[in-house]
Amino acid sequence: MNDLSRRGFVAGTGGAIAALVLHGCGDDEPSVPDGNTGVPAGVTEVTLDVAFVQSQLAGRAVKLRAYGGVLPGPTITTHPGDLLRIRVRNRLPEYDSSAWEEDVKVLGHVVGMNVPHELNTTNIHVHGMEVIPHLFEPIGTSNPEAPMIAIGPGQEKTYDFALPPDHPSGLYWYHPHRHGSTAVQVVNGMAGMIVVKGPIDEVPEIAAARDILLAVHDLGLFPSASSPDLWEYDPPQNAMWNPFTGESTIIDPSGGAGAPASSGFSASDYPLRLFLLNGQPFFEEEHNPEVGKTQFPIGKQLEAPRFTVRPGEVVRFRMLNACSDNLLPVVVDEHTMYLLAIDGVNFLETKAVPYVEGAQFGQEQVLLPPAGRAEFLIQASAEPGVYAIRQLFHGTDVQFFASAEKVIAEIVVAGNAVAMGLPGELPTPSRYYPLTTGIDPAARRDVVFNINFDAATVKNKVVGGDFTVNGELYDETSVTFQPKLDTVEEWTLSVEHDAGAAPEGHPFHLHENSFEVVEIGGKAVSPVELRDTVWIPPMEKVVIRVRFKEFPGKTVFHCHILPHEDAGMMQNILVVT
Numbered sequence: 001m002n003d004l005s006r007r008g009f010v011a012g013t014g015g016a017i018a019a020l021v022l023h024g025c026g027d028d029e030p031s032v033p034d035g036n037t038g039v040p041a042g043v044t045e046v047t048l049d050v051a052f053v054q055s056q057l058a059g060r061a062v063k064l065r066a067y068g069g070v071l072p073g074p075t076i077t078t079h080p081g082d083l084l085r086i087r088v089r090n091r092l093p094e095y096d097s098s099a100w101e102e103d104v105k106v107l108g109h110v111v112g113m114n115v116p117h118e119l120n121t122t123n124i125h126v127h128g129m130e131v132i133p134h135l136f137e138p139i140g141t142s143n144p145e146a147p148m149i150a151i152g153p154g155q156e157k158t159y160d161f162a163l164p165p166d167h168p169s170g171l172y173w174y175h176p177h178r179h180g181s182t183a184v185q186v187v188n189g190m191a192g193m194i195v196v197k198g199p200i201d202e203v204p205e206i207a208a209a210r211d212i213l214l215a216v217h218d219l220g221l222f223p224s225a226s227s228p229d230l231w232e233y234d235p236p237q238n239a240m241w242n243p244f245t246g247e248s249t250i251i252d253p254s255g256g257a258g259a260p261a262s263s264g265f266s267a268s269d270y271p272l273r274l275f276l277l278n279g280q281p282f283f284e285e286e287h288n289p290e291v292g293k294t295q296f297p298i299g300k301q302l303e304a305p306r307f308t309v310r311p312g313e314v315v316r317f318r319m320l321n322a323c324s325d326n327l328l329p330v331v332v333d334e335h336t337m338y339l340l341a342i343d344g345v346n347f348l349e350t351k352a353v354p355y356v357e358g359a360q361f362g363q364e365q366v367l368l369p370p371a372g373r374a375e376f377l378i379q380a381s382a383e384p385g386v387y388a389i390r391q392l393f394h395g396t397d398v399q400f401f402a403s404a405e406k407v408i409a410e411i412v413v414a415g416n417a418v419a420m421g422l423p424g425e426l427p428t429p430s431r432y433y434p435l436t437t438g439i440d441p442a443a444r445r446d447v448v449f450n451i452n453f454d455a456a457t458v459k460n461k462v463v464g465g466d467f468t469v470n471g472e473l474y475d476e477t478s479v480t481f482q483p484k485l486d487t488v489e490e491w492t493l494s495v496e497h498d499a500g501a502a503p504e505g506h507p508f509h510l511h512e513n514s515f516e517v518v519e520i521g522g523k524a525v526s527p528v529e530l531r532d533t534v535w536i537p538p539m540e541k542v543v544i545r546v547r548f549k550e551f552p553g554k555t556v557f558h559c560h561i562l563p564h565e566d567a568g569m570m571q572n573i574l575v576v577t
């Protein structure tokens with residue numbers, strides 16, 4: 001169906017670069033690779049090797065950072081009450097960050113750590129999972145000054161996560177989360193899915209449906225300086241890509257003239273971006289050099305992966321938006337979407353969302369921010385044909401760069417009709433119900449995401465813009481809020497725009513605790529959605545309520561546009577007893 005095949009190819013030096021194994025290709029439906037190894041019941045054990053891999057994607061040679069040599073990373077399947085043990089072995093080579101000035105402060109702001117750095121140092125975050133806080137050393141620490149976990153080249157670390165018995169059963173994912181290298185690593189290939197199996201899987205109509213995982217992921221790529229015709233993302237320290245000129249410069253932090261570079265850190269847009277479904281490219285974008293059009297990358301639809309279903313068949317799709325920054329408004333042509341769950345936590349009953357003919361942004365069936373997940377059933381039309389799972393276009397009034405309409409996949413309805421049913425009531429996720437309605441919040445807090453590109457006032461001179469939360473850049477060794485364990489808080493989320501920055505929405509993510517989204521733009525959300533990541537539109541406020549239920553310790557909330565996060569749009573909190 002396209003130029004992918006199961007072969008990867010080995011290249012590079014000293015065995016440091018392995019073959020990339022691509023799953024699902026030829027005439028097969030694309031699937032995600034399985035990551036579980038044979039271990040006793042009650043224990044889920046996975047080893048993830050992180051290494052550079054090389055292969056061909058969309059007709060180009062690419063060099064990527066990947067988990068286990070596969071794209072996306074191996075899928076982990078686990079259960080409520082299980083011990084999930086993940087061993088991360090970092091096989092990446094050393095990265096030269098000697099030019100990084102980590103201690104720089106400007107007007108009391110911590111600036112240095114908000115310059116991307118140590119691009120081959122990693123750690124792991126199990127996104128959305130309700131487990132011990134695991135970003136800081138040691139795991140579960142309540143030390144407000146604790147440093148972030150860093151697994152350097154050649155090092156390894158084993159994480160033990162005890163899933164609570166009432167952990168929701170749904171779709172989660174994992175990705176690196178070391179401040180300074182998160183964006184480069186994720187948009188270079190490092191992301192994988194986690195499926196927690198439980199009560200939702202026992203519903204007869206759901207159990208009868210085929211379970212198809214859809215990992216949507218993007219790769220940002222530059223031409224390699226060392227090897228012609230190779231695409232990679234491996235910028236030198238302090239190198240920044242300017243999306244208006246298309247040029248990269250190694251910035252002199254003291255203000256002197258910068259040196260040209262072959263690639264640089266990007267806050268959005270790339271010379272080449274590939275959008276993948278389960279590792280297969282379905283859309284590519286090139287930087288648009290035309291003056292006045294730079295915020296509209298040149299897009300090209302590729303042959304979309306296909307799934308064949310029978311007329312009347314009920315299929316369960318579970319979609320992850322693992323994109324580094326791209327908001328996904330999704331529709332399935334001509335089909336009602338029967339939503340079961342958002343971000344792993346199922347609704348109390350199936351939520352039917354009809355398809356709107358000719359849908360535009362705002363009429364999508366589900367809006368997936370970066371890191372968001374949607375689990376839904378589709379009952380295939382009685383009418384044989386090809387139906388797209390589609391990302392709708394959104395313009396520069398939504399995100400700084402416009403995002404073209406894309407066909408993510410195609411559903412081919414063919415063959416003999418089958419009679420299958422749809423569920424009504426769903427099992428109650430007992431961890432979250434009853435909701436917090438009626439409980440007086442112990443605290444009300446405001447969270448404002450802001451970008452400042454005004455050259456006269458920008459503190460982060462290397463990045464060239466300040467990405468802040470409540471006016472502050474990220475400081476690894478301090479905490480801003482101290483919520484009390486087992487209390488409910490109400491947070492109001494919004495975005496602001498300073499001089500030089502266009503309006504842009506941001507996805508808010510809180511670790512370990514799903515929250516109730518109760519209001520968006522002054523309107524009540526009904527039924528209440530439980531999410532771990534929510535899109536904050538450019539001009540609206542979002543009100544959430546969160547119960548800090550189980551896990552004391554130091555953790556974070558942040559913008560899930562990953563280049564924003566690495567540049568400072570994150571804060572630490574300390575959940576106290």
Ligand SMILES: [Cu+2]
Binds near residue numbers: 506507559564565569
């Ligand atoms: Cu952001």
